Amino acid sequence: MASVPARRRVDPAAGSAAVAVARACDFDAERVGRTVLGTAVRYALEEFAARHPGRSVELRVPPYGAVQCIEGPRHTRGTPPNTFETDARTWLLLVDGGLAWGEALDSGVVRASGHRADLGALLPLTGL
Secondary structure (H helix, E strand, O other): OOOOOOOOOHHHHHHHHHHHHHHHHHOOOHHHOOOHHHHHHHHHHHHHHHHHHOEEEEEEEOOOOOEEEEEOOOOOOOOOEEEEEEEEHHHHHHHHOOOHHHHHHHHHHHEEEEEOOOOOHHHHOOOO
16 A cells, blocks of 8 residues: 655745754754744654655654654554654754764664664755
């Protein structure tokens, strides 16, 4: 069964602009501001899910958002077996290429469980 792409909630132009502002501020929440940071995070989550559709991994960046992504067995109830969770700055650094996957795992700023939650080969997102 083919995956249906996630519906966009963030306008791509606004999301791209928010990522640019966040990047210029080194993804520092205090300098960027909560609203702009939230827009950048949600846009990056939506873009990741659009590029890697599916429902086998839940990608979480509290309190800003979560998406389901990556092809594979669909999860329907309870805590998904394949999860990824991190903070906003770490997510944006991973997406932008400012932080390597292995470095993020080794430092403990990323919590990934399940064999499908290894996003190392899918990050950074080029052209964001």
